[in-house]
Amino acid sequence: MKHEGLPNGRTEPAVANRSDLVNPDAALPAERQRLGGLSGKLLLLTIVFVMLAEVLIYVPSVANFRNTWLKDRLTTAGVAAAVLSETNTIAPRLQEELLRTTGATAISLDMGSRRTLIAMREMPLEVEFVVDLADMTPWSSILQSFRTLIYRGDGLMRAVDAGQMGLVKHVDVVFPIRLLQQDMRAFSWRILGLSLVISVITAALVYISLRALFVRPLQRLTRSMDHFAEAPEDASRVITLTGRQDELGDAEVRMAAMQEALSRHLHQKQRLADLGLAVSKINHDLRNLLASAQLFLERLEHVPDPTVTRLAPKILATLDRAVTYTQAVMSYGKAQEEAPQRRLLHLHRVGEDVADVLGLPDAQGIDFENRVPEELEVDADPEQVFRILLNLCRNSLQALESERDGSLVRRITLEAERKGNCVHVSVTDTGPGIPAQVRKALFKAFHSGSKQGGIGLGLAIASELLHAHGGRIYLDESVQGTCFRLEIPDRGRSMLPRS
Structure with a gap:
């Protein structure tokens, strides 16, 4: 469609054919590129949300690591102790090797009819935690895992589990809490490092994608608004449509329509302003001419001619009305029509x-x-x-x-x-x-x-x-x-x- 009434007789081309004076790659002002902008907030939120997801994953993961760690130690100790106990006598060197391999302080087996102490490094101190893996629930496992992580001291932990061989019903192992705590903390640091790497990579990918899909088009809309606001009467500054088939494309169409309507409205206002100025100038001189015509007509009233005598009053009344109208035109825009004098x-x-x-x-x-x-x-x-x-x-x-x-x-x-x-x-x-x-x-x-x-x-x-x-x-x-x-x-x- 075309719009009439542009300066110098130009016509406004359709939006799709208008040259785009807005450079979509132009640099934004510095205050819009700071970290507090939409892009920076998007990046920070993405990292926070990914880290939050990793925390939710970490909680059951660390509990599972603890249970696996305990089960591995108990299985190793139980199998080795069951084999060694078949000889009825265990050499001190083998006991020491078994305790070193499992990290335990004491290992005992429950045969049902009897309980056998397989190896012991020294008289155990007071046991702080007792863990029975057979009665462990997910929730209790999570709670005890965090109790282990925040524990301070040199206490011992006693772990009990069902035996894996022959007549062994239960394996009972006592080992330092610090040993499990160190491995759990090392696991936690590995999870944290991996989470940071995943967060950064995910945030970067999400940031790049959303910036390309949303942020840059919004920045383009903002630049177009600023560019159009500099000279809204210039129809060539209306945003160029990109043809997007999404909500941002709809926003571009609506903005283009709004800018076109505003441009036409401003053109009309400017034409009315120019017309008002021209009318005021013409009216000023016309009023003087009408006043002169009244003077000439008043002289003609004294001419002894029947036609003049008949028409002169009507012409004079018409001139009076014309003078009144010119005075009303001079006040146009300053006041409404005068109230009727009924x-x-x-x-x-x-x-x-x-x-x-x-x-x-x-x-x-x-x-x-x-x-x-x-x-x-x-x-x-x-x-x-x-x-x-x-x-x-x-x-x-x-x-x-x-x-x-x-x-x-x-x-x-x-x-x-x-x-x-x-x-x-x-x-x-x-x-x-x-x-x-x-x-x-x-x-x-x-x-x-x-x-x-x-x-x-x-x-x-x-x-x-x-x-x-x-x-x-x-x-x-x-x-x-x-x-x-x-x-x-x-x-x-x-x-x-x-x-």
């Missing part, structure tokens, strides 16, 4: 004045019918009612003048009637009517209808003036041609807005 007036006479100003009685091929009853009175501001009917009748006149076919009926009809406390007025013409595409914005300023050369203010002015009276105006689409209906309530009354 008086009782003959609407039929106002219609005749409108027809004289537009030259309808002398218009070739266009009939004007003033069907307003002469006795009908309306409670309204005379000048504002005159402006309303003048704008509507001028629109009808311009629409009918565009018709070149002499066989067509060209007629403007003004009708009115009082219903209770409200006067209903209609201005109807036999023209081509109003296209459907312009009806939605019919009463908005600068939305011209079908006639050429219009600037779209007549209906907007009529609607505003009627609203000030508490009335309304609407297009009657059931009538062939164009028919505007006005409702002017008496003072103290107001009409509900038409749905």
Whole structure:
């Protein structure tokens, strides 16, 4: 699609064809690249979450390591002790070797009928922990594992397990707690080192992936916002769509649409500002010219000519209105329309004045019918009612003048009637009517209808003036041609807005 009204007659290309002035690889300001930014937070959170997962894995792992360590020691001690006990006598050298291999302080076997002490290095100290692997549960294993890790001292641990050979029912081994504690701590350090390596690798992969998928596109959107904000009226700064088929792609589409709408709106505002400045300049000089024309006309009033005598007052009244309008234009943007100065007036006479100003009685091929009853009175501001009917009748006149076919009926009809406390007025013409595409914005300023050369203010002015009276105006689409209906309530009354 294209947008009209750009400077120098340029047209705005579609978003997909617009050159991208935003460099997506441009460096962000330093404050946006610090560790506290989205990228840094993403990296830190990834490392923390991976470490948390490793902790959850470590807890059962260290308990399993402890149980395996104990079972290995008990199995080794039990098998070796059962073999050696077959000889009924164990040499001191073999006992020492068995204790050194298992790290135990004392080893005994339960044969059911008798209990045999296989080897003992010295008289055991007080035993701090007793562990029966046959009755061990996962939860108790975890608790005792951490008790072992944080234990301080030189106490002993007694471990009992079922025998693996022959008549041996239980193997009972006593060994220093520090021996198991050292191996568990070494295992913990290995787990920690491996977890750090896994965390760093995982965090790096996640960071690179998410940065490419989310962070960089978000940075591009941010840069595009900054670039567009520098000159929002420049349509070439609208973000270029990448064609992504995800939520970020939707965000790009919506941002492009928003930027385009804002750019068009600013262009329209700038055009209105330029138009207002031009109108103010023209109006200033026009007011002086109208004042001069009034002076000349006042001199002509003394000329003894019947035609001059008849037309001069009407021309002078028209010039007075023109001067009043120019003063109102000079105050446009500073204040609203003045509040209606209501008086009782003959609407039929106002219609005749409108027809004289537009030259309808002398218009070739266009009939004007003033069907307003002469006795009908309306409670309204005379000048504002005159402006309303003048704008509507001028629109009808311009629409009918565009018709070149002499066989067509060209007629403007003004009708009115009082219903209770409200006067209903209609201005109807036999023209081509109003296209459907312009009806939605019919009463908005600068939305011209079908006639050429219009600037779209007549209906907007009529609607505003009627609203000030508490009335309304609407297009009657059931009538062939164009028919505007006005409702002017008496003072103290107001009409509900038409749905």
